[in-house]
Amino acid sequence: MKRLHRLLAALSILHLATLGLATAAHAYAVAPGGEPEALGFSSSRLARIAAWQQTQVDAGAFSGAVAAIARNGKVAYLRAVGFRDATRTIPLQPDAIFWIASMTKPVTSVAAMVLVEEGKLDLVAPVHRYLPELKDMMVGVETKDLATGKIELAREPQKHPMTVEDLLRHTAGLDYGVGGTKVDQLYKSLYGATGVYRRDRTLADFISGLSKLPLAHQPGEVWDYGLAVDVLARVIEVASNQPFDQFLETRLFRPLDMVDTGFQVPEAKLSRLVDLPAINGPPDSVVADVAKPTKLFSGGGGLASTAADYLRFCQMLLNGGELDGVRILSPATVKRMTTNALPSDIRFAGSASGIVGPQGGSTWGLGFAVRSDAAWSMVPGSVGSFSWSGTSGTYFWIDPAEQMVAVQMIEVAPGTGAPFLRMFRNLTYGAFRVPDQPLLASAVAPVTIDSATLATYAGTYAFSSTSSRDMQIPREFGGLGLDVAIEHGLVKVVSPIPGMPAAKAGIMAGDIITHLDRAAIQGISLSQAIEKMRGPVNTSVRLRIARKGQDGPIELSLVRAQIRLQGAADLQVAVKDGKLLVEANGTLPMLDFEKGLPIAVVPASSNEFFVDSGDHTRLAFLRDGADTTMRLVLNPGPWQITGQRIN
Template identity: 35%
Template sequence: MNDTSVARLDPARMQRIADWMERYVEARKYAGSAILVFEGGTERYFHACGLRSIEQGLPWQRDTVARIYSMTKPVTSLAVMMLAERGLFHLDAPLSQFLPAFADLQALVPGAERIDQTEPANAPTLHHLLTHTSGLSYPFNPGVLAHEMDERKIMFNPNQGILADMVDRVAELPLAFQPGAHWEYSVGIDVLGRVVEVVSGKSLGQFFAEEIFAPLGMSETAFRVPEGTGDRFASLYTPLAGDAMALNAAKAGGESLRLVDSVGDSSFETTDMHSGGGGLVGTIDDYMRFAEMLRLGGVLDGQRIIGSSTLDFMMRNHLPGDIASMGPQSFAEQPMDGVGFGLGGAVVIDPARSRTPGSIGDFSWGGMASTFFWVDREKDLSVVFFTQLSPSSSYPSRAELKALVHGALA
C-alpha cells in the first residue's frame, strides 16, 4: 500500500492520540480501542489499549475482530456503483423496477400523528436510497414511521432471517416523507443490498466476498465472525440501561460499560441476515485496505475495484447543500452543519461550519459501536478507529480524534 510521499505527521504529536485513548479507557468510557493511521500509503501510527473483553481480561489487539455496523454502508454503496458502471442500471431508476413490493407506495402527510395518515408517493430512486433522502427511516429515529418500525422490530439484526423477507416488511409501511424532501438516516442501504442481490444474482455476502474483499485482501471481514477468529471477537458495551439500540427509550446512569454482546452467545457468530446497512464484522487492517482503496481512486496493490471517475463521483456531495439544510430529524453520528453526503459517506464541504478540523472533500462514516474512518485525499490520509461502545453518540470521540490527527500535521 505504499506510494511516495514525505511524512508530515509529527511522531511526538501523534503520541497525544495514545494519551487520549488511554484516558477514555481509564475513565471507563471505552473498554478498549485501536487506531491505524496511513499517510501517503505508508503506516505512520498504530496504537491499541484497553480490553476487548472486560469479563475475560483479554487485551484489545491489532487483530481484534469488531462489529463495524454502519461502516458497512460504504461497502454496499460501492457494490451498487460497481454494478451501475457496468451499465446494469442508472441511479434515477425507481426502486420498484428491482423490488416490485415498492410500487404503489404511500407517504405520511406532513405533520402526521398516525401511521395511517398518508398520501400517494412515487417509489424512491436508487439515488434517493444512496443519499438517505428516500423517505425510509430507522427504528431508533424520532417520528411516526420510526415508532412503527420499532413496534414491528424492523432492524436487520443478524438473527432476523434473510434479507429479502425483511425488505418486504419495509415495503409494507409508508414513507416518512416524499422522496427527496428531507434527509433522514435510514435502512435504505439495507434495501439497496437486496437490489445488489437481485441484479447480480448473488447473495450480498457472496458479492462482497468475491468482488470486493478477495481482490482487496480483506480476508477477515464478513457478515459472520470468520471461522477461527472467535477468540479475537470483541465484546460490545453500552452506557445505557436496557437496549443499546433503543435510543428513544435510552436511560443513562450507573455502570458505564454494560455488557451487550460477547463471544459464545453473539448473533454475529450465527448470522443469517446480510445487512448491507450494518452487518459486517472485521479487523482494523482489513478496513484500512478498504479506506486506502478509496484514497487511491478505486485501486489497491494493482487490483482495480471500481473506476476512478466513478469513485470521484461517489465522494462528491450529492445534496443541494449540507445535511442540516435538509431538515433532518434523525439520529446523528456526526456533524450535519457544513457536511454533505456522497454515496456511502459524509463529505466535508465547510470545515469551519462543521466545527471540526478537516479538509474540503473529507469522506467519512462511522458505526453504532463508535467505530469511525475518514479519507482525506488532499492530505493523503486514511484513518481507521475501532472500539465497541453503543451508541456512537455517547461521547464526542470522532471530533476529538480528527483534531488530534490534524494537530499532528506539520
C-alpha cells in the first residue's frame, strides 16, 4: 500500500480511470486517465505508439519503452512496452527508472532560475563572481601554417567574460571535447584516469581542472552544446551554499513529489532500473552508471528518473511554474526560459547544431530548445513548444498551445535516439482528432461515381504533416540544394542535394563558400547564409568556393530551382473494382490510413469521400482553376491537412 500511495502521489496530475496492480513487487499497469477522446485524441491512433515501440523491441533497437502523454492536466496515454533488462526476461513496467542523460539539463536550469528569483544568482553576472577559478580562462584559437599546413593552438583573452546566462544558453564557449579540434583534445584530459570528471570527484574538483583549459569559443558568440550546465551546477552550489543534489531534493524533487528522481538509484529500487546499452567513452560513461554512488552531481547528465516523475516536472512548467499548489517559479520566469535567448548573430557549432539553429527549426531559451520555425522543423508541433532529449534516447516536449506534455523513456546507444523521438512525436500529433467532426449528411444517400472520374484521383499525395495540429507551411522554396554549416566562421558545404543546381554544378561536401554574389560572407550566421542562398526560382546567384587541394578559388553561377523538402507522409490512392482505395505510403500512418491496409472510401459527392469506420476521415480532391495539380484535403475545414499529388 505504501508503494501505491506514492504512485498516486506521483501521478496526482493524472485523472486515472483504472489502476490495475500486477503480482510482482513494485510492478503495476495503468490504464489511461480519462477518455482519450475527451482529451482530443483518438484511442486507436494512440495505440499505434505501443505497436510501433513493440516493432522496435522486436527488431532489437531497444529493450523497452515507457511513454506518457498528458493534456489539460490529465493523462491520455501511459504505457510500458518490452523488457527492463538486456536479456529480455523481465517485463518493463510504467514505474521503470531510466538514466535520463541530458534531460537533466532542464532540471538544473530550473534550479538556477529558482535562485535568480530569490536574488541569490545574477544572470548577467560573470561566472567568475561565483567561481573565481574561471576568471582567467583563455580562448583556444587554431592557426594554420600556410607553408607546412600544420595546425597550432594559440590562446587569446576573453573579449567578454562568460556570464551565468551564457551557461544556461550554451554560449559560454564550452563544449564536450568529443570532436577533433585541438581544444577537444585538451578537454579529453578531463575524463581520463587522472582527470577530474569522475564519479569519485566533486563539482569543485571538476571546476578546478576545467580552469586550466582554454575555452572553445569566445563567450557569447557561438552556441555549442557542452559542459556549461555542469559548470552551472557548481554555480548553484556556491550561490545556495548547499550541495547540488541536496538543493534539487529540497527545492524541486520533494516539493514536486518526484519520488524516484536522483543521482543514484537506491538499493531498494534497483529492481526497477532499466539496463543500459554499451556506452563507449566519457562523458556519458562517467555519469550513466546511476546504480553506483557518486560525488559528481552532473547537472548536465547525471539524473535518473521515471516517466511519471518527469511528467510532473513538465506539468509544473506548463502550468507556469506551479503544481498542486506548490509554486517553483513565476509564470514570467517560465516564459523567459522558454523564449529565444540567443542573439540574432549567434553562430552554431557542435553535434547538436543541426537540432538547434536555422536548419533544425528551433532556437534556445534558458535550458530548452524552442520550436521557432515550422517550415524547417523536422518534427510537428506548435511554434513555441519546448523540449530536450538525452543521448540515451529519453525525450520530452511541452506544447503550451495544445496544453500537452509528452515523455518517452528508452535506453539506446548514445547519439542514436533521434529517429525514435521523431517517430514518437509524429505519432502523438497524428493521434489528435478533429474537434466536433461533422457528419456527412449525404452519407446515408449512396453516390455513384464513374470510373473515369475515379481514375483522375489516383496517384501519390505528399503531405508535410500527419497532423492538423502542425503548422501547415509549404516546404517549397527557391534555392541551390545545399546543406551547409558554419565552422570557425566559414560556410562549409555538408552535402549537396542530388539533382539540384549545386550538385549539378559539381559542388562537393567540404567545399567552403567564401563569396555570394561577389560579397564576402565569412563570419555571417547560418540563418543569414541560408537566406542569401534562397530566392525566387530561376534567379541567379554567383558563388566563390575554396576547395581543399585545389589552387585558387572556383567561380560558379547557379540558377535557383524549386526545392521541395521531403514530406512527413504520403498517401497512395488507387482504383480497384470501381472503388477508391487509400493507404499510407511510407513509415508514418495518416489519420485512418496505414501502410499495407488499403481502405475503400465511400463517396459523398463527385469529389468528396469518407471512411466509414475508425475516426471517419473525410477526403476532398480539388483543383484550383487552371491549376492541373490535384490536391487531396483531409478533413476539410479549420483543421484540414492538405497534400499535393506528386505522381
